[in-house]
Amino acid sequence: MPDLDLISFADALEATATGKRHLLLGNGFSMALDAKKFSYQSLFEHADFASLSPHVREAFDALSTTDFERVMRRLHDAAKLIDVYQGADSELAASVRSDYAGLRDVLAKTLAGNHPERPGDVPLSAYRACREFLSKFASGKIFTLNYDLLLYWTRMQDDPKLPTVNLDDGFREDDPEDAWVVWDSTLAPSQTVYYLHGALHLVDAGHEVQKLTWSRTRLALVDQIRAAMDEDPPKFPLFVAEDSGENKRARIIHSGYLHKGFRSLNSVGGAIFTYGVSFGSSDDHIVDAIARGKVSDLWVGIHGGPGGAAHQRFTTLATEIQETRRDHHPKRPLRVHAFDTSTASPWGN
Numbered sequence: 001m002p003d004l005d006l007i008s009f010a011d012a013l014e015a016t017a018t019g020k021r022h023l024l025l026g027n028g029f030s031m032a033l034d035a036k037k038f039s040y041q042s043l044f045e046h047a048d049f050a051s052l053s054p055h056v057r058e059a060f061d062a063l064s065t066t067d068f069e070r071v072m073r074r075l076h077d078a079a080k081l082i083d084v085y086q087g088a089d090s091e092l093a094a095s096v097r098s099d100y101a102g103l104r105d106v107l108a109k110t111l112a113g114n115h116p117e118r119p120g121d122v123p124l125s126a127y128r129a130c131r132e133f134l135s136k137f138a139s140g141k142i143f144t145l146n147y148d149l150l151l152y153w154t155r156m157q158d159d160p161k162l163p164t165v166n167l168d169d170g171f172r173e174d175d176p177e178d179a180w181v182v183w184d185s186t187l188a189p190s191q192t193v194y195y196l197h198g199a200l201h202l203v204d205a206g207h208e209v210q211k212l213t214w215s216r217t218r219l220a221l222v223d224q225i226r227a228a229m230d231e232d233p234p235k236f237p238l239f240v241a242e243d244s245g246e247n248k249r250a251r252i253i254h255s256g257y258l259h260k261g262f263r264s265l266n267s268v269g270g271a272i273f274t275y276g277v278s279f280g281s282s283d284d285h286i287v288d289a290i291a292r293g294k295v296s297d298l299w300v301g302i303h304g305g306p307g308g309a310a311h312q313r314f315t316t317l318a319t320e321i322q323e324t325r326r327d328h329h330p331k332r333p334l335r336v337h338a339f340d341t342s343t344a345s346p347w348g349n
Contacts, residue, residue: 004315004336006306009344012273012299012337013136020270022140022295024286028276028303030148033126033347037114038148041066047110052102053095068107069282073244075100104241111147112200112225112237119153124162129348130154131163137273138166143194143265145277145286147239149201149221151193156214169193171211180210183257194261196286197248198238200225202257209238209257245284252285265289271297275341278310279317287317291324291334298334301341314338 013021030038044066049057059071075096082093116122131154134142144151155167170191171181180203195202201221203210212224228235240251240258252258266289277300279287290298298321304310318336325334 004300004302004311004318004338006302006311006338006340009301009339009341012339015337016271016297016299019296020140020268021137022268022270022272023134023137023142024265024272024274024277025142025144025146025151026274026277026283027146028278028301028341029144029346030146030150030276032276032341032345032349033122033150034116037116040068043068043107043110043114046114047106049106052099052106056099056103068103069241072100072103072241073282075103076244076247104239105236107241108200108236108239109226112222115148115200115222117222118220119156122150122153124157124159126347126349127154127157127159128162130346131157131165133344133346134165134167135163140270140272141192141194141264141268142167143196143261144199145197145283146195147197147199147237149199152199152201152221155193167193169195169211180212183209183211185256185260191264194264196252196258196261196265197240198258200237200239202238203228203235204238204255209255245282245286245288248282249285262289266293269294269296271295271299273299273301273339275301275344275346276303277301279314287321288324291321292328294332296332296335298336300336300338301344302338303341305340305342311338 027038036042044060056071059074060066063071063074065071079093079096079100082090082096086092130150134154142151151167152169155165155169168190170183170185170193172184173181201212201224203212212221212228214221225237238255238257240248249262252262262285265286272290272295277283277286279300298318300314300318302308302311302314322334322336325332
């Protein structure tokens, strides 16, 4: 059984002072800034289900949840079962699959609609605290599961009083006349930031991945994102919102940009810290990438203090992660630790 006694973030940093540190961010990172904006409950309350069948909204009630991914997972599974009982050409199965796809688009629109409007909506003091937090991982790479713009906004702040952090996302100018920049896979060695599930400001243009920017258009990113989704046909963000870890992995593999980030997570060494990652069933592909990877130490940020639900849940999962590592790399053990997220304060609040 791994030793998951909670220690402070400062003590965890001291314990890893001599090696590389990497960071994996989840939704708790965004919620630490504004829980009202970035919680599942908030997304559900602001979602417009009018374009879908009435059964979708009822599905949330039936499952007693406000979690989009949980409902999507159940719709996906339901369609497969209907195929078994009614045949692959069932109209009901087709209707359920249509609602599944539609709910994914509603989630994208809700995220964009519920997002803070402008970078200035975040106080400079919060950016300063976040830069300071991210600077602890200057020797490694930063991975995020979040779709929002907070990490990008933090990177783009140019106040000279802010701590300097290398947040290279791998996007470069292609055509100076374009309103976007493109991801250049040849610059992979210099890339330090990976959006593992895509992001609102990234667009899959088929032959390339584009990043919307303010500097090219002088239009706020949130406005650009909303306008793109209102086009005919709509342009949706590069977005991994599949229902399970297995389906997320399949979606990632079919995108050169996303797959590069996933392979990087699998290949980094040293220690990796997580902040705001719940490690639910939809994160199985992330857990597996770490377990089968090369990091020697996994430091998990636990919300709720010692003995809480998150602490107890991850104590069990930690054993499974270590067993997976032993099965695949018996000579490369994985040490698992925990720190209290209340001692980290990435936004200074």
